[in-house]
Amino acid sequence: MPDTVPGAGPTGATPSGASPSGASPSGAPPSGLFSPANLVRYRLALTAVTLAALGWYLYSRPRLDLASLDLHWGKLAFAGLCVPVLLFLRAAKWRIILKGPAPDITLMQSLRSYLGASALALVTPGRVGEFSRGLYLTQPAVQGWRGAGLVVLDNWLDTLAVLAWACPGWLACLGWGGLALGPALFLALAPIPLWLRLVSKVASRLPRRWGLRDWAGNCLAVARGVPAGNLIGGGVLSLAAYGLEWLQFWFLLGFLVPVAMDPFRMAGLMALVSLANSFQVTLAGLGIREGMAMLLLGTQGVESEPAVMAAFFQTVLVLILPAVLGLGIKPVPWHRRS
Secondary structure, three states, X not given: OOOOOOOOHHHOOOOXXXXXXXXXXXXXXXXXXXXXXXXXXXXXXXXXXXXXXXXXHHHHOOOOOXXXXXXXXXXXXXXXXXXXXXXXXXXXXXXXXXXXXXXXXOHHHHHHHHHHHHHHHOOOHHHHHHHHHHHHOOXXXXXXXXXXXXXXXXXXXXXXXHHHHHHHXXXXXXXXXXXXXXXXXHHXXXXXXXXXXXXXXXXXXXXXHHHHHHXXXXXXXXXXXXXXXXXXXXXXXXXXXXXXXXXXXXXXXHHHOOOOOOHHHHHHHHHHHHHHOOOOOOHHHOOHHHHHHHHHHXXXXXXXXXXXXXXXXXXXXXXXXXXXXXXXXXXXXXXXOO
16 A cells, blocks of 8 residues: 655665675675664564554553454455465566566565565554665665665555545545546556656756765666556556455455445545555554544444454554564675675
8 A cells, every 4th residue: 555765775776986785895794774684673673662552552442342243254264365365466566666677586586575675664654664675685776775766666556556446435525526536646646757757857956965866866767767568567466456455354344244335435435544544654554544444434334443443454464464474584685785
């Protein structure tokens, strides 16, 4: 979800003449803030804080009276089965984007990159840790800041997909005028190559201090090198992934209470929830997603408690679970970076 500042640190692409990957002249791995060992420690510490916050959230909220609900365990099972398919779609979309500058990228490499960065994305404001995906790749063309530029494209495609799915939500909340708003925003953001050219012109005017212009140039250059066909393919996979995510929520809500709402209308409303929580202003996005789901689904007759719990369950499945899996993935060693 556009559930989108570089988090990769100064270990990515370097200006001409600089030592590759920030390595010392002797070739020994540096001991800077963003060394692989420190990055692993950051992820573990921040994830522990997040899980503690998650435990506090569960402890402090009113207890769910399961006896008052009509539970359907089969739908919970279907919601769980959506998880591996969602991970496959996300990894496949990321691979399509990476294949522009790195044609030899494999699906397993893209999955490791996606999961490894998810652990840091979950615990950083605005999910900026997601921009560290390049630290988990061995191909020089997509490492470091160059990989961060491709994450921008990945999130951009997600935003377009959510806007497309939000159209039924606009219609449900604002009528036909709202339905026109969704396509208008989509069409405004859809010409990605044009926007990248405009941003590149702005970036060329940035000051050279701290290598800011070079870093921005590396990000945008690799992003502009992704073929249009790859962007279209990635956009189709993003649409499919979000469609499956909304179907998963429909299963989770149906696990708690009977659901009479049309799945497409629910998809539209949950897309609006994702747009509202795009920048994750709270730790792991806790509270915002649940509150927005309660507010919007309440307009369709869904009671607040099932809406909140279904949104929370989905946060666990699509955000927290991949992040925990990502803790077992280590960044690429320094000697394999360039």
